[in-house]
Amino acid sequence: MQTMQIVVRLDVMLARRKMTSRDLARQVGITEQNLSLLKSGKVKGIRFETLARICAALDCQPGDLLEAVAKP
Amino acid sequence: MEELRHLRRWAAVLRVLTIVAMVILVLALVYGILFAVLPDGLRRAARLVPETSLSGPHRAAVALVGAVPGFAMLYVLGRMADLFGLYAGGEALSPACARNIQRIGVGLLAAVALELVARPAQIALVSLANPPGQRVLSISFEGADLGQILAAGLLITIGWTQREAARIARENEGFV
Secondary structure, X not given: OOOEEEEEOHHHHHHHHOOOHHHHHHHHOOOHHHHHXXXXXXXXXXXXXXXXXXXXHHOOOHHXXXXXXXXX | OHHHHHHHHHHHHHHHHHHHHHHHHHHHHHHHHHOOOOOXXXXXXXXXXXXXXXXXXXHHHHHHHHHHHHHHHHHHHHHHHHHHHHHHOOOOXXXXXXXXXXXXXXXXXXXXXXXXXXXHHHHHHHHHHOOOOOOOOOOOOOHHHHXXXXXXXHHHHHHHHHHHHXXXXXXXXXXX
């Protein structure tokens, strides 16, 4: 079975919505540092609660933010 | 957040008390070894003839043997001060806290074990002042010893669970 990894496409959605990381962090209620870690994929996971708040702020679905790609 | 603030304040107070207890214990150990008289209980246990008195070095040796469990307690207090210091610094669920809790448990266990050995050794040492044939070796185990063993076991177990809690807390930090 092919090994997959989850890639966070938050940058793309932020650009589409013309929103800054700072604004999103404020709306979601997390620190900019944590949002930066999330964007760079340097987190172990994301809570459903945080994901739901990001989706609400960006008016999108979880599938718009997360993508499963084959590990190189 | 409020609870963490309470913990930090409470731990800071306990740390000071623990350090004060350490100082008192050191002074008591030094005084006991250098100046204290032989306790009546020990004289009775060793069946020492009332008019017999021990020489200074003999009495100091008895006190030194009796002080050995006190050194283990000093170690326990040291680890407690470290633990309270970590709590006061806001570190509640860390491997360092778990390690300290386990060491406190091990220290208490060592203190009981040393107490069990030191007591008979003291009696035997005191009874050396008796004429040959009247020397005593007495081994005893008290309810308080069992209580201390159980408390030590409890702390060692809590230390293990704390390690697991620290691992989960670290894992949780990786989530946003």
